[in-house]
Amino acid sequence: MALVTILECHDLRLGFAGVKAIDGVSFSVGRRELFAIIGPNGAGKTSIFNVLSGVYRPQSGRVVFDGTDIAGKRPHAIAAQGMARTFQNVELFANLTVLDNLMLGRHNHIRYGPLSAIAWLGRARREELASRAAIETIVDFLELEQWRRLPVGLLPYGVQKRVELGRALAMEPKLLLLDEPVGGMNREETEDMARFILDIRDELDIPILLVEHDMGLVMDLADRVLVVDFGRPIATGAPAEIQHDPDVIRAYLGEVQPT
Template sequence: MEHLSAEARAVERTDAPPDAVPDGQSSVDSLDETVLLDVRDVTLRFGGVTALDGVSFDVRRGELFAVIGPNGAGKTSIFNCLNGVYRPQQGTITLGDKRLVGRAPAAIAALGIARTFQNLGLFEHLTLIDNLMLGRHHLMRTGFLTGMLWWGRAKREEVRHRAAVEEIVELLELEPYRRTPAGLLPYGVAKRAELGRALAMEPTLLLLDEPVAGMNLEETEDMARYLIEVRRELDLAMILVEHDMRLVMDLADRVLALDFGVVIASGTPDEVQRDPKVIEAYLGGAA
């Protein structure tokens, strides 16, 4: 209840702080209008339970688009539909000119959708560098035998991919932890490594599932800074699911609010945080 109340207070804010839009962040007006992802009338049911009910939205190139809502609103279900874990019974999902519904998660990843997870999915006994290299797997063409011999084409390919990973290490300031096993990384650094592995996939769309969950204030501010830097350097579209409303309202270009699988508001952060339906959903009573 304490966490929910904090969210509700953030949603109720009517005056954004002066630094609400950090340096380097795009405004809605300056965004590329080209639609990268188009979600139309997606409905997802589990037996008699409707997790998503006719959800529609689009994400533009280079945009940071946020999805908010109370627990159980359907936020993670959207992500699972986008990366192929769930197959909706109705609706369409299109990335560029490619339809995603019915494709396997690996095929969708190859099309350019990467995802981080709320719960860390790093391999604890592998070093940070090796965990990031796993994000390059779908880009590698060397076979098992050639890779085992590590000669010729295999050697050149690994050198090339390690160079790409080193650029991510530099971007996220992970240099001191390059050879550290993932299981020994501080929590905030491990979350950053999770982000780095997703970036190593060279995505066109990045799904961020609660990237600051469990972080203290300092770690949260650091992650916000890295997300801004990633946008600036890579011009990457992102969909952010997060319970930290201050982070959402400060970073997002547009926000979609869900409640019980239904879209209740969509627009700029200012518009959504003032919407009576959004306030009611977070407070649990009439606005």
């Protein structure tokens, strides 16, 4: 059966001062799939994310998201089409509460102007109440109730990462890009995040594109895996296939291990 895709990338290429950050990368993500990109440090994983989200414009190649070519579009336009992203480092407003940070993810759903907001009538009232209801659903889903009114700067790191995930979910995305979602977490926090990631795919029906260094997590969660090295794709397949691919072993360990 053919894969029904939400994202298709064709022969992406990107370079900086002669250095090839992305060198002929092609892959697709299914509409109910958790697809992972792995590779050594400097392999080009985050550069791929930056192209997909509009931070970088590729020198060549196509990015088709939900049937539309988005290569070269600005980040806000791509976000408005339904692509949400988290980052390696927590990018939250430390002095704002959990609820306030989550509400910021609703910006694409706000259609009323400042006068309507002041009057608190009509569209402004309806949209605000709808956004608050959506945020409360996310609070319950990510088990953030006990921290909902606390400034995020006072929260444990693992909870902050969960809030950032919630802010991305608040956009009601068609595709979720997770850039090292468990980086810097302890084992308990990692297990919690893994559970939420699976729930997002399975319960919310949101496809996920994941970049992560935790190989145990990737092999447990991903449906398919793309391996890149020095910007080049070297293998794509199911986790079990990737683990035994000699090119993948060579990229990570420097040699092919005997079987």
